[in-house]
Every structure is written in structure tokens, then in C-alpha cells.
Amino acid sequence: MIGGKKLRKKCFSDVSSHCSHASKSDGSEMPILKEQNSNCAASEKVKYGELVVLGYNGFLPEVDRWCRRRRSKFVLYKRDSASGIKPSRHRAVPSSLASKAIMGTKRFSISYSSPKDQATVVEYVPDDNTDMFQIGRSANSAIDCVVLDVFPGNLNVGKESVKSTVSRFACRLIADRTSPHIVRIYAAGFDSSRNIFVGEEATTWQNENTEIDGLTTNGVLIWHPQGTFLGGEIKPGWWREVSIGGKIYSLRPSRCAREKGKMIKDESNILQDGTLIDICGATLLWRSDEGLKKSPTKSDLEELVDELNSGKPVCPVGLNTLVIPRKVTPDMNEDVSEKQQPYVYLNCGHVQGSHNWGERTNSERCCPVCWTMGPVVKLCMGMEPAFYVDSGPLTFAFNPCGHMASEKTVKYWVNMTIPHGTNDFKVLCPFCVTPLAGSTGYVRLIYQDHVD
Structure with a gap:
């Protein structure tokens, strides 16, 4: 019961059992289902939650429906086969050989360049316990959720002349298959070659345990509700920045400053019901499956x-x-x-x-x-x-x-x-x-x- 009114559970059934991505003609919501078993009904799938783009009010304007993976809402389900990854090892190589070292493997990897003609390559291996979903403006097949800059009032005038500030490979989500309520966010996404390249101009550093980390050019900001989203009972919160490695930092002096913020050790990159994600040009609201079941339809x-x-x-x-x-x-x-x-x-x-x-x-x-x-x-x-x-x-x-x-x-x-x-x-x-x-x-x- 919320607001004195009994709410019904929402059962989302607009899915495709034979393709990687299902779509709706009004661009309203996208179920992210890969390798979907056609014998398994959508109601039986484990739902992680929904990513909802602020500014679209449930639909995309007709002129914006150029990509079938672009929607006003993305519904994330547990995949039939795990797609997650986890860091395996990191190694130092000369910058001139970094590209060759990455391209020579089929693994996911992140390459951090440094001015000292040195690069650190972090390799990732498959993780059977997680699923990965990627967000960005690129129509590349590596991106599950295509998100472009959102303009006030859904205006399309002059969009062609405005340079996008949304990164092509903005961020990625890693969902726990055994504990579906645990979904973590990380800055930067992998391209179609399964690589992330962090250039010399990017903000990078090494932690006390020698692990390397960094921030993207315009950053990925998150805001966790300090209280409960449902009922609107929250306390003032703070915008933070999430790193490529998933650590939480205070905001930089400006969005693209070279100086990183202070590390916030007691805060997590685990999404909460009502967490806001800003990818510089578009803001998304995360709604957990548990929260949505208690929300109005x-x-x-x-x-x-x-x-x-x-x-x-x-x-x-x-x-x-x-x-x-x-x-x-x-x-x-x-x-x-x-x-x-x-x-x-x-x-x-x-x-x-x-x-x-x-x-x-x-x-x-x-x-x-x-x-x-x-x-x-x-x-x-x-x-x-x-x-x-x-x-x-x-x-x-x-x-x-x-x-x-x-x-x-x-x-x-x-x-x-x-x-x-x-x-x-x-x-x-x-x-x-x-x-x-x-x-x-x-x-x-x-x-x-x-x-x-």
C-alpha cells in the first residue's frame, strides 16, 4: 500500500525470444535479453531493474528512433548465459607495444597510458556469477543501452550542430546473478574489440596496493538517495564520481579537470532504488525490481x-x-x-x-x-x-x-x-x-x- 492505494504488480511481456534486443514502436522500453530461451516466459526471467532516461516521459520522439537499441527505458534481465567479467592480472608494457598486447588476445582489457612511455594493461576473464550491460551513445554492437544527449522539452532544433558530451562508451553495469539486487556501476565501457583505452591526458593513478585506476574525460556521476525513494522520504545527498575501477570519489573542481576528487571509502558503487546516473548530457534513473513492484504502473x-x-x-x-x-x-x-x-x-x-x-x-x-x-x-x-x-x-x-x-x-x-x-x-x-x-x-x- 502506497498513498492509501493498492498497487498491482507490473508484468512486462514485450520481449523477443529470437533476437538479442526487443523493441517497441514508441521507443518506450527495451528489455535487454541476450540468448533468450524462447521456452521461458518473460515473467519467469529474473529482472535486475530498469534504467530510465530523464526527459522522455515514456517515449522517444519519432525523429530520434534511428537506433533500435535506443529507448527511453531499458529493462535489464538476467541473461541465460553469464556475460560478466572480472579483473585477472595487470602488467606493464612499453606504450608502443600496448596496442599489440591488447589486440593479440580475445580477453577484455583496459590499457592505461602514461607520459613515461609506459602502459599498464589490466586483463579481465569471464565471470560466471555476473552479467555485464554497457551504456553509451555509440550504436556499436558492444553497447546494450544507446543513450544520446537529452535536450529540455525534447527539442530537436539545432541538435545536429551541438557536439555531444555523452561518451561513446560511457559506463558499464555488472549485475550479480546470484544476488540480483546487487548491480554495480563502473565508468567507461568496452568497445567491439573488448578494449578500453585510457590515454595519457586522462586522470589516472595507482592505489596503495599498486592497482591502477582512472576517470573518464567528462566523468560518470552518481547520486544515491539518502533514505527511501518510494514515499519521497529522503535526506539531502551528494553527487559523486565513479572511477573506471568502481571506486567512489568526490567531484572534481570541474567536470574534465585533471585533478581527481577525494576517495569516499564508506560509499559504494552498488546501485540503489532511485540512484541517478549522469553521463554528461543525459541522466538516468535506476529503479530496482523490488522497488518497481511497489510503485505505480x-x-x-x-x-x-x-x-x-x-x-x-x-x-x-x-x-x-x-x-x-x-x-x-x-x-x-x-x-x-x-x-x-x-x-x-x-x-x-x-x-x-x-x-x-x-x-x-x-x-x-x-x-x-x-x-x-x-x-x-x-x-x-x-x-x-x-x-x-x-x-x-x-x-x-x-x-x-x-x-x-x-x-x-x-x-x-x-x-x-x-x-x-x-x-x-x-x-x-x-x-x-x-x-x-x-x-x-x-x-x-x-x-x-x-x-x-
């Missing part, structure tokens, strides 16, 4: 919308019935006509229909109910259930984008600062990553409903 959210619509909210000016859209599509709200579409005055929260009364400028109007001046925006449903911390009524909306959600969910995210660009942190709407405005970043919705 898309059907639950649709029922909450139906409850609102059953009250028949009306526009106080046009006196027409408003309809909260149940769909969120690239055309925004195709299931609701413009006459029925609700709008909200962001300074007072009154929900109304589209009208010209009180219009003063292109951006501001006078609310006909309370006479408050302010901007007006179209209300739209936050339909990605993974971003919700409870299943409370949809009584709040983010300012200025107008995405609706429950009170606890909205207040959870407005207290969260998320990396924005290479050296900035901002409070963002999780559904569209638009920077929030106003003194609070949200508005309480006031409907004129149940008037019969």
Missing part, C-alpha cells in the same frame, strides 16, 4: 487521470468540460481536442480552458478567477511511472512545463539538483528536463469540478 496513472475526468472539471470562462489527456505522444495530446485541453495559470494554479480573456502579452494573462497575473501553460500528464515516488492524486504540476504528478513526486524532484551541461547543476522536471522556475518550481492545481 502506467495503468495506475491512467486510473488517476480517469478519476480527475470523472469530476468533469469545467472552464470558468467557456463553461466547457475539460479533459485531462491520458496519452502523451509526439503530437502531445492527440486524444483531446483543443477545446477540451486544460491550461494552468502558473502563478495561482487555476485550471481553465483555452480562451483570450485577460490576455495582456504573449506570455502573461490575468486569471479570471483570482485576477493574478502570470504565464499560462498547457497541462500535460507525467506518464513515466518510474519517476513517481507514490500514487497520490494528480494535484500538482511543474513550473513552467506543466507536467502533472502527485504532490510527493513533484516535491521530491524540486529538491533534487541534477547536472546540467558540463559544470552546472539545476532543478529539472524529470519528464522533460526543463529547468524549473518560480520560487518553488511547482504549482498546486485548482480545478472547478464536481459542479453538478
